[in-house]
Amino acid sequence: MVRQNVARRVALVDAAIEVLAREGARGLTFRAVDKQAEVPPGTASNYFPSRDELFTQAGGRIYELLQPDAAMTAAHLSGPRDRHRVVALMHEVVDRVASYRSGYLALMELRLEATRRPELRAVLTERIRADVDANVRNHLESGLPGDATSVLLLYLAMNWLVVERLTLPDVFGEEEIHKLVTSAVERLVP
Template structure:
């Protein structure tokens, strides 16, 4: 397999676009070559199989969905209360909506994982690790709410994002913001917690 990391990344990004537009069945080496604007046969030199391409695309989506430095700084330095968490959830929904093709590609990968055990194992490991990291960060930050609160927000906001990206006419932008605020309000207690001790990490904004 070829080792040029920049070319590999460009091919994986092209695979994400193909997945979002054509679905899993449309993800072929040829389609990736065309999307990336490279000579025919390039993708097959970088990936051992379509399974490899699927798993690489899944990992890249999560990489691109990571929060930026200002968001991480806000999570680290903000007040440890419900209002701060609400703002972080607004940012989360907006960040994912801005990478529409990535999230749609991820939905395609999840469907394809029901037919590909190796892909299912990779996605299961990645999503479970992501959930565990958010649970750990939330607990260490002493934000209001417990592990169940975090999981309820994870499940509620993921489906809100699906609605927003697949059927965007259902909810207006104002309704989306109101629903995010309501989800946080109902999942977390209103009483703020004191700031975490020095050296304790702030809550991750989720992915």
């Protein structure tokens, strides 16, 4: 087995995310990834045995890049554990996720592709289920108001709000998005 450069492998996966966001799943080719990563032709195919592997690696990497760092998580848990804290947290989540536009668009492409690729579906299902479970667990353990159902409904609402913001940004303006996030928390969290 050929020894691989870990940094180059990560750069190739990051390039795949950019290609997915820009070109869609059909555009994700080894050649397109090589070009995006600015590496010699054939490099991506040396690192990944198939496009399926490239899809699954991209899916995992997007979630790594979407996670808040420890300092941000700690900052959100300082101060009172009330509905105002949940509102602030939801605003931060929507802004952070929407700011990684290419990652979120690539994730939507991967979700669509997962309907045709069982291995990708399994990877995404496991990763997203773990993320959802962690969000519920962290929320309940933090002492913030709201139950597991509140967290799940906020997860679904905020995800679709991000989709609207990234795909059809003229549907809701920034001020309206801000009001919708606040209203969702006020209606779902006691």
